[in-house]
Amino acid sequence: MRGWARKAAGYVAAAAIMVVAWELASLVLHSPALPTPADGLGEFVRQFPLLLPAFGYSALRAVSSIVLGLVVGAPLGLLLGRSERADLVFGPLVFLNYPVPKVVFLPVLLVLLGIGNASIIALITLIVFFQILVTARDASRSISRASVLSVRSLGADRWQVFVNVVVPGSMPEIFTALRISVGTAVAVLFFSESIAGSTGLGYFVFDAWGRIQYGEMFAGILAMALLGVLLYEAIELIEARVCRWARAGR
Amino acid sequence: MADVRIDSLSVTYHGVDADVRALAGVDLSLADGEAVALIGPSGCGKSTLLLAAAGLLVPTGGAVVVEGERIAHPRLRTALILQDFGLLPWKTVLDNAELGLRIRHHPAAESRRRAMEALTRVGLEEFLGLFPSELSGGMRQRLALARALALDADLLLMDEPLSALDALTREDLQDLLLSLWRDRGHTSVLVTHSIEEAVYLGRRVLVMSPRPGRIAAVVDNPGMGDPGYRETEAFHGACVELRGLLAAEGALHRGGGES
Ligand SMILES: Nc1ncnc2c1ncn2[C@@H]1O[C@H](COP(=O)(O)OP(=O)(O)OP(=O)(O)O)[C@@H](O)[C@H]1O
Ligand SMILES: [Mg+2]
Numbered sequence: 001m002r003g004w005a006r007k008a009a010g011y012v013a014a015a016a017i018m019v020v021a022w023e024l025a026s027l028v029l030h031s032p033a034l035p036t037p038a039d040g041l042g043e044f045v046r047q048f049p050l051l052l053p054a055f056g057y058s059a060l061r062a063v064s065s066i067v068l069g070l071v072v073g074a075p076l077g078l079l080l081g082r083s084e085r086a087d088l089v090f091g092p093l094v095f096l097n098y099p100v101p102k103v104v105f106l107p108v109l110l111v112l113l114g115i116g117n118a119s120i121i122a123l124i125t126l127i128v129f130f131q132i133l134v135t136a137r138d139a140s141r142s143i144s145r146a147s148v149l150s151v152r153s154l155g156a157d158r159w160q161v162f163v164n165v166v167v168p169g170s171m172p173e174i175f176t177a178l179r180i181s182v183g184t185a186v187a188v189l190f191f192s193e194s195i196a197g198s199t200g201l202g203y204f205v206f207d208a209w210g211r212i213q214y215g216e217m218f219a220g221i222l223a224m225a226l227l228g229v230l231l232y233e234a235i236e237l238i239e240a241r242v243c244r245w246a247r248a249g250r
Numbered sequence: 251m252a253d254v255r256i257d258s259l260s261v262t263y264h265g266v267d268a269d270v271r272a273l274a275g276v277d278l279s280l281a282d283g284e285a286v287a288l289i290g291p292s293g294c295g296k297s298t299l300l301l302a303a304a305g306l307l308v309p310t311g312g313a314v315v316v317e318g319e320r321i322a323h324p325r326l327r328t329a330l331i332l333q334d335f336g337l338l339p340w341k342t343v344l345d346n347a348e349l350g351l352r353i354r355h356h357p358a359a360e361s362r363r364r365a366m367e368a369l370t371r372v373g374l375e376e377f378l379g380l381f382p383s384e385l386s387g388g389m390r391q392r393l394a395l396a397r398a399l400a401l402d403a404d405l406l407l408m409d410e411p412l413s414a415l416d417a418l419t420r421e422d423l424q425d426l427l428l429s430l431w432r433d434r435g436h437t438s439v440l441v442t443h444s445i446e447e448a449v450y451l452g453r454r455v456l457v458m459s460p461r462p463g464r465i466a467a468v469v470d471n472p473g474m475g476d477p478g479y480r481e482t483e484a485f486h487g488a489c490v491e492l493r494g495l496l497a498a499e500g501a502l503h504r505g506g507g508e509s
Pocket of ligand 2: 409
């Protein structure tokens, strides 16, 4: 409980520092695009009924993309890291495609899947998938030989080694990839919603900007930041449960 | 009857730029219930020998035969304890102790019971929910032993199991190993860098040559088995003899960590 309280105090302090910095910045810049904290938060509350559904759309898109990317990317990455044969076949394919900036394919996806959820989710999934895949592959490669040998000496077959050693041993790194992918997902979400959406926070911000409604625009930006923070914290919470062992004994 | 016969065992590793001959014709026989210690210069192939005996490595030549059966896969009642104990950091004490039984699809209740018995035997029954990172070095070693006991192993292969421990914990665990061996009568192969440990825990002490490893000399050590052996003349005599043999093999200068 004490660790929990200390963490909460840290968050309160960080929030206070941010509000002060925000206040200073808005005073110095004196631009309608950066309202004071009081005005910005006030606008956020006023816009709340409109923000809520937009937030829902965006959250749904981000979460389903991350889940899809994880469910496909993590097992595939773990497999590539552990099987030389699979890596010989699929490795080059992955490494040719990994550095390609996937966002530029948004127009292609729009033509294929139309404007809306499908193309937005497809784009984010594609990006997050590669991040998770590459991390999972490296993680499963660096599993210690000793733990594999000791489990094999107990009679484990390849599948049991995978389940008992490779998967749990790679979990902390997969969670790191997930945390990074939250940042990517929200950024790509903003980009793709502002181009390919008529819903969601990205569209909300873009639309308000077009109408020169800076107050609304800023409320949308705040909501987008909140989405990022909430997703990040959710992943932290899940990690603390799944990887309890990684925090033990420190 | 876990008697072991090793016939002209050779292992060559195919390294990235060169082949490494680790073992060149090791011959060795262990009677059922015999305890031997294996000592030799670093890199002479001791770990390789244990891996081959555990069925985790296909030899380039020769064979390991346990209970009349040629070893090609891990055997049901052979337990291997590695230097870093081979515990899984993400499993609790109880789950680690149960692991071998669970992997072999023993019923959950029976696995639990046998793991609990083993943990009690090594004095860890109060730490079931902890993770290995929350245990001391000596406790981790006890847990690795418990895993072997839960499997009811009749052949224990140990690769420098105590080398990471401080002197007091180490003697403590040497005593535990000895008492387990006396109670259970399993066949035991202990790899060590410590002369005293080899003499305390090996009824025979096998000295290996530098790579490629062979058995270069054998010290017969009939006094072994008594907990008070450390304080006797015979013990010191055997240590002196072993030290001489190791010096002749060049092990004292190449191999680190002998005490
Ligand atoms: N997987 C491997 N691939 C290539 N060479 C290896 C491999 N494992 C071991 N070797 C080499 O084989 C030789 C014997 O290694 P081994 O680990 O059996 O020695 P050891 O006697 O246990 O040494 P130590 O006392 O340092 O533990 C060494 O020269 C080592 O470099
Ligand atoms: Mg070794």
